[in-house]
Each structure stands twice: as structure tokens, then as C-alpha cells.
Amino acid sequence: MTDLKSSNIKPNAPITECIRCGICCEKGGPSFHLEDKHLIDKGIILSKYLFTIRKGELAHDNIKDELLPVSSDLIKIIGKKNSFICIFFNESKKKCRIYENRPVECRVLKCWDTLEIEKIYSKNRLTRKDLLSGIGGLWELIEDHQARCSYEKIKSMLQKYDSAKKNNLKNDILEIIRYDIQIRRLVVKKGGVDPEILDFLFGRPLTLTIKMFGMQVKREGDSYMLSSK
Ligand code: SF4
Structure with missing residues (x-):
């Protein structure tokens, strides 16, 4: 992430890099993929920060932007109390508290160019079976x-x-x-x-x-x- 103060981004200019606005982290934590399994297996992200959306439950599909029943488990990071804001988001500093170990969805998400996240979004989703x-x-x-x-x-x-x-x-x-x-x-x-x-x-x-x-x-x-x- 780029520090907004030291970036060359001008007001109203199209965004072409992360300006740390935090909107993506405030809209909800990521879903996990097989590539993220080690983060949970090794206790880097603790189970108490996770929840499961079970097969058939309605969830917001970020790519299609609608509520749809999920086709398999979705393991997600919980939000802060009564909100969707990712538990790991430091709101005052606009920083991810697990930045070096953030899951793959967070790594590939570029709000100004969603091609990369669209490619991986529905693939290789981590399930409870993989973990437990x-x-x-x-x-x-x-x-x-x-x-x-x-x-x-x-x-x-x-x-x-x-x-x-x-x-x-x-x-x-x-x-x-x-x-x-x-x-x-x-x-x-x-x-x-x-x-x-x-x-x-x-x-x-x-x-x-x-x-x-x-x-x-x-x-x-x-x-x-x-x-x-
Ligand atoms: S894990 Fe970090 S980068 Fe990903 S949504 Fe949470 S705060 Fe943002």
C-alpha cells in the first residue's frame, strides 16, 4: 500500500494504485482459498477470527454484486462488532494488522482493476473439510x-x-x-x-x-x- 501523503495522486485523478482509503477492508473481510490454508494451519490467523458460511447460505457475491447461495463452504474473516469492517483493519491508521500475512483475495484485489480478483474469486475455496x-x-x-x-x-x-x-x-x-x-x-x-x-x-x-x-x-x-x- 502507498502512503497517500507521499504519493503523486491528485484529487479527482483516476486511481491507479492503492491509496489506502480502506474501503475494501471496511466492506468485509476476505474469503479464504487453498493458498491461504497455511495461515490457519500454522495459527497465523486464529480460528476465533473466522466464521463459516455454509453451502446454500446466502452471501454477497462481490463480483456479481448480489446475494447468492454459496456452492460450498466459505471461510471468512469476522467483522468488528456489529459491522462488516474486517477485524484486522486498523481504522485510525488505515492499515492492515496482518499485512504481511493477508489472504490471497486481499493480495490480488485492486479496486481500480478487478481482473485479477475475478479470476480467482470462485476458485479453490478453502472449506472446513480442508482444515478439520x-x-x-x-x-x-x-x-x-x-x-x-x-x-x-x-x-x-x-x-x-x-x-x-x-x-x-x-x-x-x-x-x-x-x-x-x-x-x-x-x-x-x-x-x-x-x-x-x-x-x-x-x-x-x-x-x-x-x-x-x-x-x-x-x-x-x-x-x-x-x-x-
Ligand atoms: S485482512 Fe487486511 S487487507 Fe484483508 S480485508 Fe482485512 S484488513 Fe484489509
């Missing part, structure tokens, strides 16, 4: 969770049930949501898993993502209720 399949016990739990709580499963239930079976549909979806809640509690309580890595291991909670199907979950004590948004 060697961890016996945990990986089986993740696979089981995915089988029980997949977005494809919920989508097909919504297509299959007619309006006469609306209550059955709600109960069946609630059962999936309860499992998603329980497995997270269980691995923390019994497995000693750090709660901060749950959204990486199991994706974002269904209590939040179910809204993509036009539903919302309400909690009263230990009971959960599903309603239309």
Missing part, C-alpha cells in the same frame, strides 16, 4: 451437523410441505434449529471447545440465518418459536 477433516471426533460431529442442519434440507422441506401441513413444517424446522443450538452448547460444555470458534465449526447459527427463508425464531425461556417475518 484430520481431527477425529470433531470432524464427525461437523459432518453430522451438516447432514441434519443443511440449508438444502430446509429448502426441500419448504418445497415439500403444503399449507395444510404448516404446523408440521414449523415443528420439523424447529427441531433442526434446536439441534443446531444443542450441538454448540454440547461441544463447549462437554468438549471444552472455545465458544469463540463455534461459528467457524458449525457456521452461523440457524437462529440468525433462518431469516433467509422468511422466518424468525423467538425465544421464551427454554422454548423456541418460529414465525413468519
Whole structure:
């Protein structure tokens, strides 16, 4: 990145190099690709700074500029509290805190010429399987969770049930949501898993993502209720 003060860029001139405006880092952290695997394997970027968008979940496609269901896991860097701003972005200094080890998407992104990022954007995406399949016990739990709580499963239930079976549909979806809640509690309580890595291991909670199907979950004590948004 170039220091704006020492650059020759003039106001209103077309941008031809990074001026450290920080907009790309404020719009959200990158998705990981196979080339980035070592960053996580070696603990250079810790799992607590990651989250998973699971297959079928809606995510903003930065190239097509629209919300689309993802075709495989997307492992992403989390945002700062209540925002999309990458957790590693130092806003006051307009600097990346992991600049030397930033993932490949950050390396190739040039906002003034998107050709390079377009080439790699959908290719070789890193998945949880690439990172976790060697961890016996945990990986089986993740696979089981995915089988029980997949977005494809919920989508097909919504297509299959007619309006006469609306209550059955709600109960069946609630059962999936309860499992998603329980497995997270269980691995923390019994497995000693750090709660901060749950959204990486199991994706974002269904209590939040179910809204993509036009539903919302309400909690009263230990009971959960599903309603239309
Ligand atoms: S990792 Fe660094 S360069 Fe990439 S979005 Fe975050 S702050 Fe910006």
C-alpha cells in the first residue's frame, strides 16, 4: 500500500494504485482459498477470527454484486462488532494488522482493476473439510451437523410441505434449529471447545440465518418459536 501523503495522486485523478482509503477492508473481510490454508494451519490467523458460511447460505457475491447461495463452504474473516469492517483493519491508521500475512483475495484485489480478483474469486475455496477433516471426533460431529442442519434440507422441506401441513413444517424446522443450538452448547460444555470458534465449526447459527427463508425464531425461556417475518 502507498502512503497517500507521499504519493503523486491528485484529487479527482483516476486511481491507479492503492491509496489506502480502506474501503475494501471496511466492506468485509476476505474469503479464504487453498493458498491461504497455511495461515490457519500454522495459527497465523486464529480460528476465533473466522466464521463459516455454509453451502446454500446466502452471501454477497462481490463480483456479481448480489446475494447468492454459496456452492460450498466459505471461510471468512469476522467483522468488528456489529459491522462488516474486517477485524484486522486498523481504522485510525488505515492499515492492515496482518499485512504481511493477508489472504490471497486481499493480495490480488485492486479496486481500480478487478481482473485479477475475478479470476480467482470462485476458485479453490478453502472449506472446513480442508482444515478439520484430520481431527477425529470433531470432524464427525461437523459432518453430522451438516447432514441434519443443511440449508438444502430446509429448502426441500419448504418445497415439500403444503399449507395444510404448516404446523408440521414449523415443528420439523424447529427441531433442526434446536439441534443446531444443542450441538454448540454440547461441544463447549462437554468438549471444552472455545465458544469463540463455534461459528467457524458449525457456521452461523440457524437462529440468525433462518431469516433467509422468511422466518424468525423467538425465544421464551427454554422454548423456541418460529414465525413468519
Ligand atoms: S485482512 Fe487486511 S487487507 Fe484483508 S480485508 Fe482485512 S484488513 Fe484489509
